[in-house]
Amino acid sequence: MNFQHPYSELLRTDRLPHIWCPGCGLGIALDSFCMAIAEMKLPLDKLAVISGIGCSGRIAGYLNVDSFHTTHGRAIPFATGLHLANPELNVVVFSGDGDLVGIGGNHLIHAARRNLNLKVFCVNNFIYGMTGGQMGPTTPPGAISATSPFGNIEYAFNLPHLAASCGAVYVARWTVLDILKLKKSMQEALNKKGFSFIEIISPCPTLYGRFNNQNTGVEMMRYFKTHTVHNPKANLSEIEISHGGQIVVGKFLDIERPTFMELYRKVVQERVKRTLDEKYEEKAYPQEHT
Amino acid sequence: MNFQHPYSELLRTDRLPHIWCPGCGLGIALDSFCMAIAEMKLPLDKLAVISGIGCSGRIAGYLNVDSFHTTHGRAIPFATGLHLANPELNVVVFSGDGDLVGIGGNHLIHAARRNLNLKVFCVNNFIYGMTGGQMGPTTPPGAISATSPFGNIEYAFNLPHLAASCGAVYVARWTVLDILKLKKSMQEALNKKGFSFIEIISPCPTLYGRFNNQNTGVEMMRYFKTHTVHNPKANLSEIEISHGGQIVVGKFLDIERPTFMELYRKVVQERVKRTLDEKYEEKAYPQEHT
Amino acid sequence: MKTEIRIAGLGGQGVILAGYILGKTATIYQNKHATLTQSYGPESRGSACSACVIISDEEIFYPHLTNTDVGIFMSQDGYHKFNREAKDSALLFLDSDLVKPEEKDAGKLLFIPATQIAEKLGKKIVANMVILGFLARHSGIVTLEALREAVGSIVSKKHLELNLKALYQGYNYQVEKVR
Amino acid sequence: MKTEIRIAGLGGQGVILAGYILGKTATIYQNKHATLTQSYGPESRGSACSACVIISDEEIFYPHLTNTDVGIFMSQDGYHKFNREAKDSALLFLDSDLVKPEEKDAGKLLFIPATQIAEKLGKKIVANMVILGFLARHSGIVTLEALREAVGSIVSKKHLELNLKALYQGYNYQVEKVR
Amino acid sequence: MKNNHLPLSQSHFINGNEACAEAALLAGCRFFAGYPITPSTEIAEHLAERLPEVGGIFIQMEDEIASMNAVLGAVWGGLKGMSATSGPGFSLMMENIGLAVMTETPCVVVDVQRGGPSTGLATLVGQGDMMQARWGSHGSYEIIALCPSSPQEFFYQTIQAFNLSEKFRVPVLLMADEMVGHMSEKVVIPPIEKLEIYPRRYTLKPPGEYKVYQRAENGVPEMVKAGDGYRIHVTGTTHDERGYPFMNEETQKELIPRLVDKIRKNHKELIDTKEFFTEDAEVVLVGYGITARTLRWVAHLAREKNLKVGVLKLNIVWPFPDEVVLNLAKKVKALVVCEINMGQMVREVERAAKGFCEVKFMGHPGGGMHSPTDILEAVQQVKA
Amino acid sequence: MKNNHLPLSQSHFINGNEACAEAALLAGCRFFAGYPITPSTEIAEHLAERLPEVGGIFIQMEDEIASMNAVLGAVWGGLKGMSATSGPGFSLMMENIGLAVMTETPCVVVDVQRGGPSTGLATLVGQGDMMQARWGSHGSYEIIALCPSSPQEFFYQTIQAFNLSEKFRVPVLLMADEMVGHMSEKVVIPPIEKLEIYPRRYTLKPPGEYKVYQRAENGVPEMVKAGDGYRIHVTGTTHDERGYPFMNEETQKELIPRLVDKIRKNHKELIDTKEFFTEDAEVVLVGYGITARTLRWVAHLAREKNLKVGVLKLNIVWPFPDEVVLNLAKKVKALVVCEINMGQMVREVERAAKGFCEVKFMGHPGGGMHSPTDILEAVQQVKA
């Protein structure tokens, strides 16, 4: 990208061009997010983005907000601490399928269960991109990858179903083709109180595509275009993604449930009697400037 | 227990009496399993039981079969290796809620997704027993525990729903009161090909009960008795367990899907050309007796 | 002066609490040094369980018992398991209904039907208080006043009266048999 | 004799494969020692990418280039980034359409429109073969026969003819400008 | 027996874990994430009650990996944070202790050591994680680790641990052991005014002028927190001053020596040992944690027998006090290192002693303490 | 470029990771569980193709913790098993490497080291996990670790690793580095008849007479596998000969010294070093892995300048060859230890040298190799 980017104030322009391959969907996902926050006029100083490790994991680093590039799989617990320490922040976890549901799967399901006020945007490119194209927990059965040279024999997670079954209050899936709907969905999540999960289907032509007869980003996009079905009323248990099958997209769930932090505050107010003297309070709290 | 146990050939009698508290449900769960295998006349030499760490994690060690007491949370991946190395074994994972869905949650969901031929029996006593009664991922909201002294503010997993959403082919829930149904369910799982999950609701009077006004095993059993509803047709998304609410039990799912090992064999047969000379084969395989 | 005390019984008899109260009494209300160590974990739930208290005028370096001076035993099992390291001259306080000492045991044995007394007071669980009162009278390790203060600092208002009553009854108990 | 070779270009030009073939040719078909090291990972995808080959009659201890003897550059970027450590007398093979050398560059420069030749053969991707053939002719590091064998052992039957054709065309290419 | 609303500045009869928890609160800790494990759980249980009382956050995570990361997140959110665990959990934390090192995130991790390896002896004492504290995470780094030998020391070292972590922006490891954690003793909690508590060193620079990893005092960058407008980037990948990842040798050569030198160059400040009767000692017993108390007892017994025995007690074990050991080695016949493991810090003593004296090891595999008489015997053998 | 059906017993031009994978197959490895991570992934990728071809099992697990446990399960199921990873994954494996130690499960773990700490330099070389290999898991244990310095050596050491793991029933760690893993060189695969391959030592005793942890040759118990009617119990908790858990000091005192002594008492067998030009050397360069090659090059350059420089190359790094170093220390002016980290094995050299000679350290934080001229300069300084 050697033109002036319309969201340059949202991006760390001194880090561009990004490292992603031509045709990669990650730029689009990043763009949608920029669009979403630009339009909402979200106070950028109160936005924090956390990623794990992976191609997708580089998203945090391009955004000109407080951003954290943690270890592989650990974006959610890191975000948990950040969120609880400062509940005023709007905390977004933006990372890859391998990162969030491969090695990081346990954190995902527990964070959803706790209904932490986190917004998790999971870029599903069906593959471990950064490490060179190994199969992962979202690779469709049959697909070829560096570690499934004879075709993947594992089933893939149905991520919206998984997130919902653990207690997420907002669940959606879009492909990077659905850029405006994706943007809107991100905005809804950012406005939502509680654990929100958006699966973003994105092409990795370099690795997933190349192994599976879709050599360019454009080819993969065309594939998405012809296979996408918008059906927000779909039965969540029936929307797994298969090789060559439909990709059902939509906002599947949007419900209300008190968050962890709301309940924590309630407990503190109702049950805890503060018994400590003021002095103690004062001195012990971390001080701002010294 | 100072009487002759009817399943003494199934148990390591030199390890009895067990370490469990009076009124604990774990003895009942163990008994059901003994009943199940005694009745089926399962070849005991081909049965392996794996546990993690916890009060429940002690189950493996009392059974007179090949038994493995692994690290906390890791029973399932250990069992995965054992199963794949020798698919003739009937591999049962018998462990606690904290072990299998707390620290071990990621292994559970991935093993279910892969449809590994494992039988996972999860004793849910709503608490971390072994370490002295801390809240866990199945502790009902509001419950008191050593680490939720003001009442638990987290939501609990709905385990049958979780297991099903990841791809388990057999899913059931029983309380230790349902001893005969539990036994039958265990037998079905043992006969099933694929990932089978049974949640066993069990009283921990010493820790969960004591903190939550149910001081004895008998009291907790009475509670279960009056709150259990048998409804195998229940909508899985609606059977979470709450403090004082219904406990819906039943066999909720029993479907067919090729297992990981079946698909692996298929791939090997169809795609892999063996190109190595016999000598190599012979020498390299681990030899039995030397 | 250094006194090594072993308290043993079954889980649920308040053995650890007794040890804790002894330690707190000595340190906070009698300005001595004390250490409390105890058996932990599930393997001990329901079965023999024990607490070790060392009380001393000087700093205590080694918190393990090497030569028990005083034994308090509230179950046969505990007595069997933990009486081994008591020194010959040790003073043993036994719940007379629950522990039958072995012939070979030397030292001074003091019996009190602590559990029975506690039951009569309405709550078996305060047997530990009875035996602490008894100990205060016959050992001189802690004073009744200090003990009372320690108990008061730990036990909730609701149960305090009962606990103190138990303490006094133990203190005032007339020794039946000394061997 | 020890020759240090740097091959650089863009991801997708078969730079690494060229290095691999050189190394295999030297070790397996010419009984020499060789090491191949290369740039790895996503940061290099799409951008400048390089392979280092050392070929020697003796055991090679240090696998990094210290003094490049031969450079093969298939992109301007690669040339810029990796030509630094070439020694003054280095022999540089350049794709004449893609690389414009800097004035200051000493040593011997050999140009071949490898990509263009490959395109004419029907597949841009065999430019690396063209340049290898060219190298064989003008450097003496590897022989054409050995190269051919190495290529034969790696490239699938289906594509072998094309690859060999590219190799030969490179070998037979008449040098246009030497500077 | 719970001291729910432990009043301040007075004497208490509490165990080491409770002392640690209370000290953490005094040191300003307002975030704890942990996962239950014997024998550390009382720290979590105590803070589960106490943190809400002081406006802090307690959360029990799904495992130790999550706990460690939650602590790091909370620190960047502006709180002082801590976790506590024991061997198996400590092993699981290793990767992200490395993240703390790399991102220079101040935090405290308590390891109440039990018998290992693996599940080992869950409820009984061990000191087998001492080398792991220094070397358990991959890659090259330096770290600070402390060893308390009583509940009172556990109390003070907890505060010291928080202070050092803020000062040097490294994770500080508190290597307690089951005995110290579970033993109750008198603990005096001084009035907060008497305690030295380091606040976080937040930058005074405005956003435009601040770089998140720019060297400041002692080579340690100044801190900010998320939400304050600095728009920082923090990564576990090799990074430049701005925190931007750069995967190359040059950036590594800038970064890693700075991280290591924060500790190495300030090594003098981090020597914390205590000697007893070493002036005239011919044999010096070396130990830490609960074992240091055994050694003091042995020295006491030895002196009664007119044996010239001294004790070197290590309070800060990492960085290792090379000079202290070398100086002793130059003047004694032997250093006898006692630890509840099969030989860990003894290797450091051997290294630091440079052959100047005999170095003898008395190990114990765990589950109990050394017998003082065994040590005394060994000492007598040295003298012969 | 993939050698899909790599023919046997001939010469190949392959990288170290591929050589390792092929060697594993020759050593009898029939189970691999792993998780992708640069720069080790080629081992997994190669075996994903090759294991099905030889009737073995390849599975990519959800993380490194699961991978390690799956390997252990597979070993008890009767296969030889391996995993491969790099720093961050190695850190995650630590807890269950401890389980392997405690349950005496033979297996091989490859760590292809990259620059650390944390995510560090994912694609570039490092040697910063050397101490972690020895001390990364909690509790006291001994372990075996090897360091290859070429693809050919990686090949042979992989076979050696499997053999040693079967012989001593310990996890054996293959501490490669990115250079050795990614570099291609000629690798000669000898005919399988020429290779010494240890089969598993299965017991000959019938079920009634066998105890799973009964001492046999070298203190190492004989093995069985699940499904053979032995009805074993295997636990990571402290256990007796029958494998039954007993949480007490006595059982620990029986078990742990045996586990440690398997290695310590057979230490002589586990010395594997190579010396070059040390006979007359005044300065000996000490190194391992890719760095050992640099050192040989430096020695070569030094000899050209008539400097009496030798090289000590460590092949087995753990257990550390104390005697070898001590003997050298006694006859040289200085040992110069070079490693791609900030100082790890140098501490062992210092310890083993016992002050007999100067020990100098030349580190490199990772992402590249030492410059031979820098080392040469340092050597010249020593001589002055």
Added chain:
Amino acid sequence: MALYITEECIICDACVVPCPNQAISRGQPYVIDPDKCTECVGAHDEKQCVKVCPVDCILPDPNRREPQDALLAKYQRLHPA
């Protein structure tokens, strides 16, 4: 009238300890020895096992009706001293 235990028994052990006559032992699932069960006569006012059983699976055995004094006699036989 001795008691018997139905199939609904969940093997929870609760009834074993309180029985004054050690009449209950492990069987399929649990069994009450009719020669020992005195319906608690002689020891308690209430049937101890019935009182504790969480699933109410201990029922009077209609084939084993015994008068009060027979039960008392049985008790005295069982507890001679």
Added chain:
Amino acid sequence: MALYITEECIICDACVVPCPNQAISRGQPYVIDPDKCTECVGAHDEKQCVKVCPVDCILPDPNRREPQDALLAKYQRLHPA
């Protein structure tokens, strides 16, 4: 007739590189500079951008109809040498 890009554009970048006239650049979402677009006349037979666009969101702009020769002239103006 220059082309324009509709709202359906997914910002995938695919059209930027193949355009012989560098007519396409980032806007809201992407924009084609009508002064530069020659409908590929002068360079290619097919409209390169239309060919690659995965979502078929590049359409002829009805307000900007230009005859073939004008397009060619434009091309020549843009590429003088």
